[in-house]
Amino acid sequence: MSGIGIQNATKLFGKTQALKGISIDIRDGEFMVLLGPSGCGKTTLLRCVAGLERLDGGNVRIGERDVTDLAPRHRNIAMVFQSYAVFPHMTVAGNIGFGLRMHRVPKAQVDTRVREGAELLGLSPFLERYPAQLSGGQRQRVAVARALVMDAPVLLMDEPLSNLDALLRLQARADLKRLHKEVKRTTIYVTHDQVEAMSMGDRIAVMREGSIEQIGAPMDIYDNPASQFVGGFIGSPPMNFLRGAVRDGNFAGEGFSVPMSRPRVDLQGREIVLGVRAEHITIGADGVPARVLVVEPLGSHALVTALVGKTAVKVQAPIDVGVRPDQAINLRFDEATVRWMDAGTGAAVQH
Amino acid sequence: MRARAEHVLPFTLLLPSVAFLALLIVIPMFQALLLAFVAEKGGFTLEHFQQMFGDVNFGDAWRNTLLLLLLIVPLQLVLALAMALLVNSRFRGYGFFLYIYAIPLAISDLAAGILWLAVFTERGYLNSALQSAGVIQQPILFLSFENFPGILSAIVIAESWRATAIVLLILVAGLQLIPRDYFEAADLFGADRIRRTIHVVLPLLRPSLQSALIIRTIFAFQTFAVVFALAGRNMPVLAGEAYVWYAGNRNEHLAATYAVLLLGLTACVTVIYLRVLGLREAEVQR
Amino acid sequence: MNARVLDRTLIYGIAVLLAVWVLIPFYIIAISAFTPQAKIFDYPKPLIPTTFSTETMQFFVDARGVIPSVLNSVLVAVFTIVFGLALGTPAGYALARFHFRGREAFQVIVLATKMFPIAILSIPLAVTFLQLGLYDNLVSVALVHTAMALPFIILVTGGVFVAVSHELEEAAQTLGCSRWGAFLRVALPLALPGLAAAAIFTFVVSWNEVFAATILTLRTRTLPAQVLAGLGTSPLGFKFAGGLFMALPAVVFIFMIRRYLINLWGSR
Ligand SMILES: Nc1ncnc2c1ncn2[C@@H]1O[C@H](COP(=O)(O)OP(=O)(O)OP(=O)(O)O)[C@@H](O)[C@H]1O
Numbered sequence A: 001m002s003g004i005g006i007q008n009a010t011k012l013f014g015k016t017q018a019l020k021g022i023s024i025d026i027r028d029g030e031f032m033v034l035l036g037p038s039g040c041g042k043t044t045l046l047r048c049v050a051g052l053e054r055l056d057g058g059n060v061r062i063g064e065r066d067v068t069d070l071a072p073r074h075r076n077i078a079m080v081f082q083s084y085a086v087f088p089h090m091t092v093a094g095n096i097g098f099g100l101r102m103h104r105v106p107k108a109q110v111d112t113r114v115r116e117g118a119e120l121l122g123l124s125p126f127l128e129r130y131p132a133q134l135s136g137g138q139r140q141r142v143a144v145a146r147a148l149v150m151d152a153p154v155l156l157m158d159e160p161l162s163n164l165d166a167l168l169r170l171q172a173r174a175d176l177k178r179l180h181k182e183v184k185r186t187t188i189y190v191t192h193d194q195v196e197a198m199s200m201g202d203r204i205a206v207m208r209e210g211s212i213e214q215i216g217a218p219m220d221i222y223d224n225p226a227s228q229f230v231g232g233f234i235g236s237p238p239m240n241f242l243r244g245a246v247r248d249g250n251f252a253g254e255g256f257s258v259p260m261s262r263p264r265v266d267l268q269g270r271e272i273v274l275g276v277r278a279e280h281i282t283i284g285a286d287g288v289p290a291r292v293l294v295v296e297p298l299g300s301h302a303l304v305t306a307l308v309g310k311t312a313v314k315v316q317a318p319i320d321v322g323v324r325p326d327q328a329i330n331l332r333f334d335e336a337t338v339r340w341m342d343a344g345t346g347a348a349v350q351h
Numbered sequence B: 001m002r003a004r005a006e007h008v009l010p011f012t013l014l015l016p017s018v019a020f021l022a023l024l025i026v027i028p029m030f031q032a033l034l035l036a037f038v039a040e041k042g043g044f045t046l047e048h049f050q051q052m053f054g055d056v057n058f059g060d061a062w063r064n065t066l067l068l069l070l071l072i073v074p075l076q077l078v079l080a081l082a083m084a085l086l087v088n089s090r091f092r093g094y095g096f097f098l099y100i101y102a103i104p105l106a107i108s109d110l111a112a113g114i115l116w117l118a119v120f121t122e123r124g125y126l127n128s129a130l131q132s133a134g135v136i137q138q139p140i141l142f143l144s145f146e147n148f149p150g151i152l153s154a155i156v157i158a159e160s161w162r163a164t165a166i167v168l169l170i171l172v173a174g175l176q177l178i179p180r181d182y183f184e185a186a187d188l189f190g191a192d193r194i195r196r197t198i199h200v201v202l203p204l205l206r207p208s209l210q211s212a213l214i215i216r217t218i219f220a221f222q223t224f225a226v227v228f229a230l231a232g233r234n235m236p237v238l239a240g241e242a243y244v245w246y247a248g249n250r251n252e253h254l255a256a257t258y259a260v261l262l263l264g265l266t267a268c269v270t271v272i273y274l275r276v277l278g279l280r281e282a283e284v285q286r
Numbered sequence C: 001m002n003a004r005v006l007d008r009t010l011i012y013g014i015a016v017l018l019a020v021w022v023l024i025p026f027y028i029i030a031i032s033a034f035t036p037q038a039k040i041f042d043y044p045k046p047l048i049p050t051t052f053s054t055e056t057m058q059f060f061v062d063a064r065g066v067i068p069s070v071l072n073s074v075l076v077a078v079f080t081i082v083f084g085l086a087l088g089t090p091a092g093y094a095l096a097r098f099h100f101r102g103r104e105a106f107q108v109i110v111l112a113t114k115m116f117p118i119a120i121l122s123i124p125l126a127v128t129f130l131q132l133g134l135y136d137n138l139v140s141v142a143l144v145h146t147a148m149a150l151p152f153i154i155l156v157t158g159g160v161f162v163a164v165s166h167e168l169e170e171a172a173q174t175l176g177c178s179r180w181g182a183f184l185r186v187a188l189p190l191a192l193p194g195l196a197a198a199a200i201f202t203f204v205v206s207w208n209e210v211f212a213a214t215i216l217t218l219r220t221r222t223l224p225a226q227v228l229a230g231l232g233t234s235p236l237g238f239k240f241a242g243g244l245f246m247a248l249p250a251v252v253f254i255f256m257i258r259r260y261l262i263n264l265w266g267s268r
């Protein structure tokens, strides 16, 4: 009913091209996460959907309507801003009820909905306070409540949890997820926290320099990154990359050689990058020789950084792995999970 | 539709003020030129200018205006710079002192003249103080038409007192743009601090000093009510002549001619400063 | 005495000295204006007055034309504030919110008008207003004062709106306001203290202005015009009382807007 369609959206700020022809289709009720490094255009894209920024090309559809030329207030959206944008001259209650009052909702109804919204985000004790009397996290929750009470079919959120401390953030994340399960609003959620993206999104759109690098379900993106950039951006630690070339059934680079059990004729002789995740490497008796640099015990497991040839590789090992810095070890890559990327473009090579 | 509206909005917002300024500044300016250069019976003429140059008071007015300018502007710059550097050292209570120093900003030149009249008049407080201290036996006639240095000093003091505040605010604003690290020396009057002020802070403050210089020079041409309050007609100045020719002698042509002269001087000063000081446009705008 | 203490002493010594220099004329005009009529020509006068009397002030207030001129001054100032804010606020808002072509040019115009000699406006306008039957009219004076104050109003309101985050207005727009509604409900209330400061400064400009007020009026004088016109003929006491009367409101008002002073002359 209220899906969002963005077609070929471009946006220029002077000479910087903030959006370079972006197309996404977001299904009704879907939770879409926009993920990408700082400055890649996430906020800009969100603002274009909200109507706060005019597209220089392309169009935006919400539900059945083309909204490209509509003012924000006619788009039926609610938005949470990156910097909260809570009105300093209104109380918490005044802030939460602002949109309802603008839509001429009867006063009694405004009151109940404000109270419900405040309840939902734990703001009930603060209704009569002014934003200046709230903590950063509380202000952010006011911004979220103000958007939620609108009951708009489309919810746009720009890093709504970025200013919360770790614990509060975990809880707010769970709350937002629960809220979304209850009322399936079409949501675009901007973040550059990939854990947030993985845990909340139905799908993730990874952006880079004004373009979309990959769209897909979280695990799909994690397992099958479309490019070296995505693999390096998603996952903690990021995917390991080794550069080399395939020769005679081996993948060999500077100072290492990885045997390949399945011959890949298509890769023969090409400059290529091998991508493998830390949890898909095991330390064993045989395999690629490496030398341990650092061992970081992380509670549930240990993160071992080892040098393969001249490249540092992160390995997720059992906590009792028992290796020491400078020790010579052997690494085995789980071949089924290994991904190949073109060394020039970084794009994944189809298998 | 919306694209158009969005594009036009800033211009719509500016239009009223631009139109108003055109109506009340550009048009009068051309009218002033007409009044000055067009004869009573029509046709271009320089007779008003000849009349102005030939006027008994013109020479004095011209000399006095320049003299005041040369005395007042440097004095103001030095005073304001001292105040600004002092305030900028952010000693405890500097905000209070900044406010005190800025008070004269609210005083008109007429009021400033009258305030200082109470000081300099024959039986005023300066003479009273000097006499009580035994420095003089007779009141000094500071403001007598026979005592030109006396009148001049009184006007210079009153006008410096009043308009230093403007220079001060320009300089304080300029100092705020300079990173605090430059001022982090142990004491305000230490040798290191003074050296740094001269070699680092003053060059950085140059744009502000320059715009203060331009603004004050231009305003010095407009000095008139303070002169009237202290000296009456004993000390003609250019802006005062414009006033007298209009309000006293009902001659709008000659009044406008003086006004055009003032405008010309303003323009010249701006251009000369821009040339001599090598100012770039970006700096003037600050 | 160590160097630090010496430094402190020097700082406060100089600061106080400069403050005395600024404040002394106020003290002297105050004691002059409250000297009884009979003692105005006493000599030498004590620096700490022994008598205090409102006689001179009373004489000034009772003098013909003074009360009406004060009222005129207030009226002109109020008109100037209304015209000035009505014209200047949109321009200040535009400077704060938009990057448009001609922005620099507009700023140069604003800067130039800040320095425009008032004589060149007043004299032709006096001639024009005479022809249009607008001469000796408070609104005409207010128009000229508006032209003088407008650049300052634009600069101050511009600074004020820059300080009110644009995102607040955008948030209001996503919540159902039109652009205009967002301005009215969010930007305007938040800008109000700054706009009030601009209004007060406008008042000071108008209240103080002499040249145009004198040139453009004959009978409907503002206070400074009244005092200036009487300079040659009025007794000293009248002048002193007039000086104090003109200076005091301005001083109080500058105190009220002290936080915004830097913007008036220092900004862009
Ligand atoms: N109003 C603007 N004027 C000029 N350039 C802009 C403007 N807004 C954004 N940009 C530029 O557009 C690009 C994308 O900015 P955007 O704010 O969308 O990034 P982002 O992905 O939201 O980053 P972040 O994670 O830091 O919030 C950046 O290069 C930015 O400098």
Ligand SMILES: [Mg+2]
Residues within 6 Å of the ligand: A042, A043, A044, A082, A158
């Ligand atoms: Mg952003």
